[in-house]
Amino acid sequence: MDYEILELGNVVLQNGATIRNGRLAYKTFGTLNAAKDNVIVYPTWYSGQHTDNEWLVGEGRALDPARQFIIIPKMLGNGLSSSPSNTPEPCNGPRFPKVTAYDNVRVQHRLVTEKFGIERIRLVTGWSMGGLQTFHWGAMYPSMVERIAPFCGSAKCSRHNFVFLEGVKAALTADAAFAGGWYKTKPETGLRAMARVYAGWGFSQAFYREQLDIKAMGYSSLEDFLVSFWEGLFLPRDANNLLAMLWTWQNGDISANELYGGDLKKALNAITAKAYVMPGITDLYFPPEDSEFEVANMPNASFVPIRSIWGHFAGGPGLNPEDVAFIDGKLKELLAS
Known part of the structure; x- marks a missing residue:
């Protein structure tokens, strides 16, 4: 440790x-x-x-x-x-x-x-x-x-930031495996969906227009970036932990x-x-x-x-x-x- x-x-x-x-x-x-x-x-x-x-x-x-x-x-x-x-x-x-x-x-x-x-x-x-x-x-x-x-x-x-996070939360919790937070196995579909929602917000329009995911970060395609970077970022996280911190953020x-x-x-x-x-x-x-x-x-x-x-x-x-x-x-x- x-x-x-x-x-x-x-x-x-x-x-x-x-x-x-x-x-x-x-x-x-x-x-x-x-x-x-x-x-x-x-x-x-x-x-x-x-x-x-x-x-x-x-x-x-x-x-x-x-x-x-x-x-x-x-x-x-x-x-x-x-x-x-x-x-x-x-x-x-x-x-x-x-x-x-x-x-x-x-x-x-x-x-x-x-x-x-x-x-x-x-x-x-x-x-x-x-x-x-x-x-x-x-x-x-x-x-x-x-x-x-x-x-x-x-x-x-901000109110707009709050709304952005509502989209993130909705994507994660819509997975049937989430089971109201009492999941027995990782709600993988929800975590992957959350990552896709987040992907449109974390980087700017100009970042994507300039293809910096490929040219600067070395991913082989946009889909490779969405899966390897974004889904890879959230899949190792615990869904309830993510929602707890999301509440903290929204109420900041x-x-x-x-x-x-x-x-x-x-x-x-x-x-x-x-x-x-x-x-x-x-x-x-x-x-x-x-x-x-x-x-x-x-x-x-x-x-x-x-x-x-x-x-x-x-x-x-x-x-x-x-x-x-x-x-x-x-x-x-x-x-x-």
Whole structure:
């Protein structure tokens, strides 16, 4: 096992439900210095695990283990932290409690403070749902977080984004084998259908027009890409885990808590961290317009678009070297500021 577990005990969630004997999986890189001021928190994305984040960590990068102490906490529901797939009866499978991004960041805060005794965080960064958690860190713990850099993510799931995810969910759950979440065998047809729905959204129109699936990624045809990349991405995942994280995504909102009472502008204004908000200009479900609204309501934020035709995947997981270099360069710039 190349990761560690923080035993959380009973975790009472925002909605009043409880995860009993909760577990937060995490991985660290580098060494926490004596001053405990070299900390970077780097949450995972939808369906992603720590290995899917490691493309941004390495020698000479902004997230360099020789200089930084990098913590990758894994989302609740991702299969390694407490999830539908690993929680014992009766809260297993579709009975797993509904978890918000707020709940996720609250237990991550316990990891940072209780396990490591950290009081200041140099940077929180993340892609996609990792970006959602990054915004939450900035809004929930403004005095603790010095910098944030959410990329290809948002502070609140937009209505259009919600609808996109309804299509993903409908494709997965329409498989008769899904059986309301009580499947005996993997709902393979549903997972493959979900992947096909997702394929039209993850990359941009220009990406497909330029045939980058073939010319840049090396697939032999469009069908090969749809099967090998997209179906290959989701088939190894557990369906209930995917649905649990999808609910978390759809209900993502940094203001949906007792701190801000649903006032999104108030929550954004409370993020005092120096921020680089980095949307992909061709991202189909986290469009740059949403990021412009966020930046306009944050006191110390810059709008830093990723000028790429790789759509949402401009942000990860390390597929396009030019986008990787841009993101890494901006993280270095932010850390140096």
